[in-house]
Amino acid sequence: MNVKTMCLGVLSIGEATGYEIKKQLEGPFHHFYQASFGAIYPALSALLADGLVSVREEPQDGKPDKKIYALSETGRAALLAELSRPPGPDRVRSEFLAQMVFVELLADDLVADFVATRLEHYETQLAGLRGIDPDRLPPGRRFALGYGLAVYEAGNAYLRANRHLLDDAARTAPARDAAD
Amino acid sequence: MNVKTMCLGVLSIGEATGYEIKKQLEGPFHHFYQASFGAIYPALSALLADGLVSVREEPQDGKPDKKIYALSETGRAALLAELSRPPGPDRVRSEFLAQMVFVELLADDLVADFVATRLEHYETQLAGLRGIDPDRLPPGRRFALGYGLAVYEAGNAYLRANRHLLDDAARTAPARDAAD
DNA sequence: TTATCCATGTAAGAAGTTACATGATTGA
């Protein structure tokens, strides 16, 4: 699963420009896939060279021509083949959680700041996903949307319920020993 | 936040070999950070060259000498500086969810297989985290452990409750229209 | 007897990010 496959996937929903693909990856797909323009544009060029997508150019005034990509039949076959392979494990990298693991080393005002930002971030992400009507989506995307909501809600609730562990008082107090 | 920082972090808990650091990243830290030997060993060499860690070698029979690394004072300062920077966003890449988004394209026996494997995977991860006694951990690690449990449990529960969306019947039926 | 654990390391290459370059339009 690389950017090329993800581009094919987004194009399987309907034709799109590189810019629009990026917007999709910032929106409803963001909780399980991210990619930058610097990855997407070269990926589309490569897919085009391999005949997995086709382009249609639409002139615009003041902006570069819009390049609207569409999945080809070979592209659809390639996507199917790629999606049929057993999935690798999820890869997660959270700087926030890494900081929290070593929170004993940090100044408490910094921690409070990081927690507040994280809570705001949850609200933003949740608002974005809640703004999508699941009933208009096909089952696969409805499933993925619900998954994102479930996980963000769990993270949000957990942080709100357990942020006291990150307070200065809790952090400087020693861990309860097994002998207690 | 790169492998070097993560190595410093693990060493802030206590001295360890590269092999042991890898085990930590496969265990209690796995839900927010992963790294391979090919990343860890060069990272430790670089940290040693920069004086951020020290080594002590312990001869072994039949195996390469054990290299036990310990955090130096400058290493601790470097770790603190790195952890004090505002965290970047979480990066998640889930092949499983990508497959589920485009599940309409897939054969149903394949989907059933992927779901079953995913459920097993959740059980394995949850069992691993539940095997750790939170009361023996300092607050930061207790927080991160609980976070991992909360998120895995949410994912597990969501998949069990909504896997019917991935069934052949649900997938071939059209999405409910807004006009319904 | 076959795989897994222990233990270190290198090297090639994949796969990406960040920063740059360009520039009109629109909203605050």
Add this chain to the structure above:
DNA sequence: TCAATCATGTAACTTCTTACATGGATAA
């Protein structure tokens, strides 16, 4: 007037994964 949105692309660079190399001990 400042930032954001739209729109494409390149190039340098970082960062990591995968595969290889070595090999004894131990458990199934």
